Amino acid sequence: MLPPFWFLSYLEREGSFVVKPIIDDLIKLLGKDNVLTTREDLICHSFDATADMPSELPDVVVTPHTKEQIVEIVKLANKYMTPIYTRGSGTNLSGGTIPINKGIVLSMLNLNKILEIDAENLTATVQPGLVIQRLNDAVAPYGLMYPPDPGTVTTATMGGSVAECSGGLRGLKYGVTKHYIMGLEVVMADGSVVRVGGKTVKNVTGYDLTKLFVGSEGTLGIITEITAKLIPAPEYRKTMMAVFSDLDKAANTIRDIIGNKVIPATLEILDNVTIRTVENFMKIGLPVQAEAILLIEVDGIKEVVLKEAEIVEEICKKNGADEIKVAQTDAERDGLWTARRAALPALAQVKPTTVLEDATVPRSKIPDMIKALREIAKKYNLTIGTFGHAGDGNLHPTILTNAEDKEEMERVHKAVDEIFEVALKLGGTLSGEHGIGMAKAKYLEWEFGKAGLEVMRKIKEALDPNYLLNPGKIVGRG
Amino acid sequence: MLPPFWFLSYLEREGSFVVKPIIDDLIKLLGKDNVLTTREDLICHSFDATADMPSELPDVVVTPHTKEQIVEIVKLANKYMTPIYTRGSGTNLSGGTIPINKGIVLSMLNLNKILEIDAENLTATVQPGLVIQRLNDAVAPYGLMYPPDPGTVTTATMGGSVAECSGGLRGLKYGVTKHYIMGLEVVMADGSVVRVGGKTVKNVTGYDLTKLFVGSEGTLGIITEITAKLIPAPEYRKTMMAVFSDLDKAANTIRDIIGNKVIPATLEILDNVTIRTVENFMKIGLPVQAEAILLIEVDGIKEVVLKEAEIVEEICKKNGADEIKVAQTDAERDGLWTARRAALPALAQVKPTTVLEDATVPRSKIPDMIKALREIAKKYNLTIGTFGHAGDGNLHPTILTNAEDKEEMERVHKAVDEIFEVALKLGGTLSGEHGIGMAKAKYLEWEFGKAGLEVMRKIKEALDPNYLLNPGKIVGRG
The missing domain is CATH 3.30.43.10 (Uridine Diphospho-n-acetylenolpyruvylglucosamine Reductase, domain 2)
Incomplete structure (x- = not known):
């Protein structure tokens, strides 16, 4: 209260x-x-x-x-x-x-400095206002990288991405932001300053406050310093695109790639609406009849990458891909990624308002989810383009609409409700990488029940009893 | 209060x-x-x-x-x-x-069932009383594994290891228990039941309660179901032992292996006291004059493992290893591991009481830590054998003593105090994998300060106001 x-x-x-x-x-x-x-x-x-x-x-x-x-x-x-x-x-x-x-x-x-790059311990300590890409630029000369890569990597800050626990395209193989945050300095709601975690790979000293602050969206404390884990950058990568006339074939391909113990760095899907929209926008020769395009990139040590790329190509063929393109040069790689990179901008230019969701399901439920999204689009007479991180079950159904059109927005809201309902029914979660904020706070009880929500509220009130920190977000009252 | x-x-x-x-x-x-x-x-x-x-x-x-x-x-x-x-x-x-x-x-x-193995989504759902090894036995036929491997893997339960956030020998490459726990069912102190996390690789829905419960030592809730992440088991491994007459040479070897972007599955160290004690106990021909033995195992895809093993061998030579043994067969591999496996039992039989610590420092500080341990042993006239997970900075200084000898125990307690003081001064942490429990609760403030401790206490009291769950542990009052 x-x-x-x-x-x-x-x-x-x-x-x-x-x-x-x-x-x-x-x-x-x-x-x-x-x-x-x-x-x-x-x-x-x-x-x-x-x-x-x-x-x-x-x-x-x-x-x-x-x-x-x-x-x-x-x-x-x-x-x-x-x-x-x-x-x-x-x-x-x-x-x-x-x-x-x-x-x-x-x-x-203004707090945007890199305080330390500790190549020997594979860590970097930075201030929260630093843009993510600047960290990667700074550690690249050491042959290292900071893997979390939200789409906004060139503008988003480290602090923001830690507070939201950003995901990105490399989640399947490399995990998300929380997997790379080792230590934090945090100013609490009462003005006290705490340091949690640190530079040690192993740390079980007390409650894992570091992971509690990551993804807490500024509601539990103000992050003022971040110690991040770095990893050796992969030396080689191979990128390919596979086109499918049937959604199930694409889904089986995803299943078989992972079933064969290949974990690609990225495994992205574009559905038919997205393919048609991108082609209409970019004219790059995408197959507009295709039901799904998979974009797959494997990375690591060259010998392994070549072997894994072969396995992936074979699996695509075996599952009836209509067409497989393997990039032979960096330019060809960029070409293949164009479609994926253009997905959101292309969808966004169709109508004035783009409602971008990130309902997430266990990987094996992706075909069910995509089919459900189609039915929801039909039921509410909406255009929904779906693309996203198929490898980790994190889809981005994108509703193309117009915030000025009150009647259509009502249908949009009903469709969004139903998207979350289906995702939860399939064993999924409300948000894979965008967070709860204000947008999904009202759905939180669907996933956690009253008891789960109460646990979150108790933690919030224990650390910020006056709701001074970012009120209205997650369980904060707006 | x-x-x-x-x-x-x-x-x-x-x-x-x-x-x-x-x-x-x-x-x-x-x-x-x-x-x-x-x-x-x-x-x-x-x-x-x-x-x-x-x-x-x-x-x-x-x-x-x-x-x-x-x-x-x-x-x-x-x-x-x-x-x-x-x-x-x-x-x-x-x-x-x-x-x-x-x-x-x-x-x-009695709650010891495997509820589901979901090979497609790479997860297993189990009850907390299941012994860790039984999970690995059950997923092995799928070519999968559950990486956390505390020394007690054949007797410890999943619930216990989640509550304590166990580490083990594979932490450097594979991480620890918290990295593999995706979802939990928990009975709270008020008898309500909450489910947190789930089967999705990405999940940023509300506060990360899963990670908060992992390592909370039964003080925040009672874990009744665990969904764990599995990974493809490595197909090949190569094990070697390198003997050093100088601690710094061993330390430089560790630094160079990781600097060359090889991340071994295990990278263990035994110091001179441990080597001598093991040799005395087992008579397996260990070099009793050596200052340090490193045991290194690389695993993964065969081609890569062979390449990495070569790199590691070269680095050991370059850093002046007196002797390098590379296991050519499984039997030879077992032979090399004998020394490491015997470390604790050998040390434990020297004196009636074995005080086993797990102070942890950033990897680069291992030589400083080992030298400090030697000085502490000398200062308090104690025998301290040190072995452990050098790759991740998690050492196990082991004091050989006798709980009946009051005067010696006083010196032991002073030595332990000083071990933690040094670990924290070197940027380390009180516990890498054993947890805080009752044993280290009194040191917690050294690492977190009053403000940090207060944050933990507030969370504890928010979720268990009457201190009914495992009182006396971490911040609970005993």
Whole structure:
């Protein structure tokens, strides 16, 4: 339950009792340049990359440069009982950074340093505002890589991707963000600073708070430092595309590849709607009659990659692929990836609004899920293009619609409800990689039941009893 | 803070106000055969594999067969405010299962079924009382394996190893238990049942409760079902032993192997004390003058393994190994592993009491740690043999002593304090794989500070406000 004084403060703040003094205090703390209050600045921080979400202007945006400043900001938030929304680049797809209860948007973009690359222990320690790609650029000369690769890798920050536990195309073989976060420094809701985890590969000292903070979407603490695990970069890769006239054949191919103990770095699928849309957009000669295209990349040591690529090609043939293209050069590889990379932009240009979901099912249930998505599209008379990470069961059904069309949006909302219902029925989960945020908070009880939700709420209230940190997200009240 | 009624209940129980009625209720629930109260039974459940720990007789031991019975046991524990200690085989090394406040020992050994092997999704779902090795035996025909391999793999249960987050010899390449637990069913302290995680490779739906329960040592909930990730078993392996007259040479070898992007499945070290003790015990021709022996095993696809084995051999030579033995047959492989397998039993027979620690440091700090251990042994006039998982920085300094010798035990306790002090100073952690339990609870603040400890305590009290679940462990009050 929200404590009553929080509401009081909220009402006071609405009436501007609080906004002026907190802004004065923030300016005293950070200097005028780091306290943004113009309407333009507030609008820019009122939304994120998520479609079909309410937006709200924050009272103020702050851009601190140090952890010590963040501690003081948290103390001010406590003093004025004003919420804080920590934010990187705002590329998330769950409404995870929307300042729905007004208050302070805390931009981490000035804390963007690489603090250490420890090649011997295979770790890097960075500040949360660092863009993911910059970490990979910095460790590449050591022959190392940081595997998590959300689509927004060139704009999203490390802090944002840790808070959301980003996935990406390499999840099947390499796992997701949580598998690479070894240690964190976190400012708690009361302004205390804790360090959890560290540089040791093995660590069972107390509760695994590191993994609890990863994916907690800024609702349990503010991440101020990240120690990430690196791995040796693969020396070689082989990419191929296989075209199928039948969804089941594609599904059997996925099953047989993994059944033959080949774990590709990426194993992506595009369905017919996506194929037709991409072809219409790009004119790259995709087979518009195909029911599914699989894009498969194996990587590692050259000898192994060549052997695995052969196995994969054979499995595609055996399962009746109509066409298999194996890239022989880097240029050909880029060509094959064009279709996948164009999937979202191509779908997004068809209609004004793109509702991108990430319902996820056990790998073996992918054909059932794709068939169910087709039926849902038909039932609600909607266009749904589906693409995504078939290898790990993480699909992206993408509804092409128009937020202005109230009647259609009603059908969209019903379709989304049904997508999650089916995913859960198939043993899946609400979100494979986008997170819960505001977008899926209402579905959470479907997956966890009242008891499970209560466990999450108890943890939230134990660590942030006044709901100051990113309210309205996951179990936070908006 | 403990609520006052808990103390009241405790005092009442001491005076046997409570013991009789709870036993009657338990017999009603489970039948006489599943409620053990003889002195022999109580003694058998009063300790675990940890040396130098207090032991305490529980009031009663129960051996339920179903989750529903466990829910009812928890309700009784609430009714009588009596603690519950969930227990598998009791092989842990942290005092994690000692019924220090009396109450109910809940043995999970009757819940020992494999519920499902899902080869297509690479998962297995099991009950917590299943012995780890039995899972591996069952999945081997599918060409799969469950990688976590604590030394006690043939006796420890899945539930115990999940609760303690066991490590083992394959941690460097394959990770530890937490990396393989995808979903759990848990009975909470209030008797509610929650299911967290599931079979999807990607899952970011709400807080990662699965990882929070793994390693929580039975203090946050009672695990009643486990969904584990399986991986294709490696088809080939190559094992070698390298002998070094100088610790730094061995350390440089470890650094160079990983620097050359070879990640062995196991990379173990034995120090001079351990080598001499094993040789004295086994007479297998170990070089008793050597400062360190490295045991290295690479596994995977045959072509790669052969290539990696060559690289490792060359690195050992380059770093001045006095002798390198490469196993050519399975029998030779077993021969090489004899020394490592004999390390603990050999050390354990020297003196009546074996204090086995698992302080862990970043890999690059292993030489510093081993040197510090030598100095500590000298300073306190103790025999410390060190062996362990050099590849992941997880060492096992083993103090050979006698619990009856009060004066020596005082020196042992000071030495242990200093071992943890050094490990933390080197950027390490209190426990790499044994857990905190009772044994290291007093050191927890050294690693996390007051603020970090407070975060753990808040989570504990949010989920188990009456400290009914395994009190006295981690942040629980004993």
